[in-house]
């Protein structure tokens with residue numbers, strides 16, 4: 180007769196459990212593959228959005244920077260041609276550009292302390308102007324009547340203006356000044372003096388502009404700036420502008436020369452032989468030839484040489500312009516249009532969560548949600564459809580811990596495989612799409628570190644979500660008596 | 669081991685030990701607000717080493733009774749003692765040990781694990797019991813040979829007929845040499861010949877290894893091999909009788925023709 184002696188069931192070793200879990204996956208390979216695919220797709224979706232966001236962010240920063248730098252010559256041309264107005268000067272001072280304060284002091288004949296006070300006032304004034312620009316028209320009307328820009332500040336500085344402004348502020352709780360009342364008071368008190376100084380600086384500038392106009396004689400400002408590394412640069416500094424000989428001058432000069440050459444080449448379309456040459460190359464009517472076609476035509480050195488030859492023959496030759504230079508200019512032109520395109524495509528990127536901009540952050544949030552729901556749905560399904568199996572295993576003597584461990588291991592394995600596949604796939608698709616959209620700009624600005632972190636994070640998301648989504652139903656089933664688990668639907 | 673909570677009642681057969689005892693066993697299910705009483709107060713004593721058949725019409729509560737005495741489900745009321753130990757007092761680990769090592773189950777719906785082969789189904793309880801894989805495979809093949817499925821060890825349940833699945837379920841119940849075998853209609857899907865073979869296996873286990881066998885059945889051949897019979901109706905025990913007494917009745921009344929015929933066929 181067999182006696183019944185009840186002991187404790189031994190725990191299966193970890194490695195045995197791993198083997199049983201692996202066996203389980205092997206037996207249900209197709210089902211596991213489907214689950215992995217679902218996890219993979221969910222993670223790939225998340226990673227795709229993430230990688231595109233990162234790349235767009237990098238591209239946006241990169242292009243903005245480069246576009247700003249490529250406009251340096253235009254900024255200087257504008258500054259040297261006109262003294263500007265009080266608001267422009269105010270913002271220049273508030274923006275804290277290097278040398279701006281010293282330059283203003285020179286033009287206005289201010290002491291260093293006066294210039295410093297002026298800058299502090301300019302900062303406050305700029306903030307107030309920004310604030311007035313952002314609130315709606317009716318409110319602005321209540322606060323400063325129809326005045327705009329520095330005139331609004333002038334109105335505030337009158338006794339009437341100040342009183343009505345403060346009263347409106349007190350009356351309307353919804354209007355929030357971006358700074359304290361004390362600062363407002365200080366600004367209003369300082370404004371008349373500041374305004375006088377601004378005017379003095381402007382008249383100083385006016386004199387400098389006139390002096391430079393004389394110095395460049397009949398040349399256009401671009402032609403003059405093409406020589407900014409030499410005499411004209413000294414002239415600019417002598418007139419009082421903060422035009423750095425080491426950093427600004429060479430760049431401005433190079434850009435000016437490039438601009439002049441570019442304009443000359445584009446004007447070549449007015450020359451009949453050149454137009455015909457391009458038309459022939461593209462098999463188009465001469466009347467339909469565009470500037471972009473011209474640039475594409477001269478991008479090869481042999482074409483560029485032929486082009487220069489023809490122009491010379493037509494009596495329109497240009498000194499010092501070689502075929503290599505033309506090809507180089509075509510390259511610059513291509514780059515510039517790529518930059519413009521990139522800037523257009525990344526409008527709205529920046530700020531928001533992780534500097535991704537509102538649209539991308541929202542997209543990312545939605546993709547995370549979709550990913551989470553997809554993975555937990557897949558895992559919940561695979562576990563709940565196995566409740567009978569869990570019950571049977573319990574009837575055969577499986578411990579609750581074993582069942583939980585088995586499901587956690589299984590879901591981790593599925594999560595790792597799906598996460599790695601999906602993460603890499605999403606990153607590759609994202610990079611491919613961004614390379615197609617931005618070309619070399621994306622290639623150069625590829626944020627490898629952020630992408631790597633993104634892949635790691637999305638694998639982590641895949642594994643953790645899969646494990647969590649499996650643990651909960653497995654725990655529920657393992658806790659029940661076997662036959663109760665069998666009955667759960 | 670936990671001390672017996674209740675002193676055994678006076679057993680009808682004095683030298684026999686009570687192995688399983690139920691006291692006021694009740695089980696009810698609530699589904700969609702409707703209460704189904706599957707068991708309405710069962711008091712039974714099953715002796716160590718006996719072969720008892722449980723009979724009763726469909727829906728009378730046989731499977732529910734099995735789940736209770738097999739420690740697979742908890743009763744709504746009443747207690748189950750296995751070897752004088754209250755099952756409700758056992759820890760999860762002890763319950764697992766009991767289910768794994770001491771009780772063998774043959775479920776009415778087999779409950780084989782669909783993605784495992786016949787051999788793996790049989791070796792799973794051994795794995796839980798800590799038997800090494802090689803040893804488990806060897807023993808599994810031997811048991812499959814006993815139930816006549818040695819050649820089909822690599823088949824999955826869906827690739828086997830109902831009867832073959834049933835035999836895998838029987839093989840699995842024998843995996844860890846249990847002390848008690850709970851069989852829920854073990855011959856329901858088998859032809860006469862195979863059914864007889866299974867019965868012979870059960871009888872041999874009972875006689876040679878003194879395994880206690882509790883067997884729900886509609887198969888009247890069971891009457892020829894069991895020690896006692898128990899009739900269940902509507903969740904209550906209708907009657908418990910020794911086989912000798914029942915056979916005399918059937919012989920004298922001759923009412924249940926099929927039953928009489930079946931017992932004649934089976935009796936040499």
Ligand SMILES: Nc1ncnc2c1ncn2[C@@H]1O[C@H](COP(=O)(O)OP(=O)(O)OP(=O)(O)O)[C@@H](O)[C@H]1O
Pocket residue numbers: 666697698699704705706724725726727728729730731732733776
């Ligand atoms: N999960 C459940 N929910 C509700 N009622 C149930 C449940 N399981 C069983 N029952 C009911 O309990 C009663 C007993 O069922 P049980 O399965 O024990 O019958 P049985 O005697 O094994 O029948 P059969 O010979 O057909 O296998 C039946 O009336 C059945 O409807």
Ligand SMILES: [Mg+2]
Pocket residue numbers: 730731732776852
């Ligand atoms: Mg039943």
